[in-house]
Amino acid sequence: MAQLATASAKSGAEAKVKDAIDNLRSAAQDLHRQITDAAARKSGATKADLAALTEKAKSLAKSVKASIDTQQGNVAKHLTDAITHLEATQANLSDSLKATGADLDASVKKVLVEARASVQKLSEAVAEKRAANSAKKS
Amino acid sequence: MRNYIAAVFDDSRKAYEALRQLWDLDGRGDIAVHGTGVVHRDELGFIQVDTKETHPALGTAIGVGVGALLGALAGPAGAAVGAAGGAGIGAATGGAVGMIADLDRADTRQEAADETGFVLGFKQSAVIADVSEDWTTPIDTCIRKLGGKVYRRPRSDIRDDAWYSPAYPYGYYLYPYEYVPPAYAF
Secondary structure, eight states: OOSBSSSOOOOSSGGGSOOHHHHHHHHHHHHHHHHHHHHHSTTOOOHHHHHHHHHHHHHHHHHHHHHHTTOOHHHHHHHHHHHHHHHHHHHHHHHHHHOOHHHHHHHHHHHHHHHHHHHHHHHHHHHHHHHHHHHHHO | OEEEEEEEESSHHHHHHHHHHHHHHHHTTSSEEEEEEEEEEOTTOBEEEEOOSOOHHHHHHHHHHHHHHHHHHTOHHHHHHHHHHGGGSEEESTTOOOOBOGGGOHHHHHHHHHHTOOOOOTTOEEEEEEEEOSBSHHHHHHHHHTTOEEEEEEHHHHTTSTTOOTTSOGGGGSBSSOOOOGGGOO
């Protein structure tokens, strides 16, 4: 494989500055971490855990929505996809609050899948933004 | 460019040092890391994926998904084996070990070596990562300093694999943040 995937090499401080999308990704990573930790508890996630995580997913979806207007192209598309997955995370968390037994297991599994997908979309937005910044510099 | 990479080490602790440094590179904006995982192969050929204790269904899915990803990294020949052997790869916490994966079949090893050279040898560990990188130097330099070897496969190639699922890509089986099991915490 060629040493350089593109001719552009990041060098300046611009690439090192965390912007709003990095912070949104950090929040989504934290949400995923908390969901996996809650799912791992021996006695299962408590209703209080699930209620708190539902609020967190809702608040994160709201923050991502608020950031879209300042973004363009693929970054905006990835953010839109992230919102879809965060809303699905929130909906499945709400379902899990009402579920028991096998239904609870099924909804927790869906929560994990949607939360993972939301981090992925935010991560792709971060990558897109960094690549755009890098191209601007070169 | 979006790539799946495998950084192979003879020492499992070096693999975790590499994991930390990959996320540091992300934190500095040099690359974007979308997900990482660490796998080990013991002296008997058993492959273990380090995971958190989590929902049982997810644990199984990680074993299957990372198995398929390991196969995919080995190229088309290895991918067939990876998909078949994925279910036999244990997603384990702590010292538990999964069943033997079929990645060590001599014929497949040779074919896989012809494709990318990636084979996880006995008593080796590998960091598997899904990354976006403008150039390969940051990761190559960091892994080389730690005594490891990097293998890459473009994500676009892997997307052509017959069993690749756009709905749940291989990368989703990796941790979207730096996860280090307590046994390897620095």
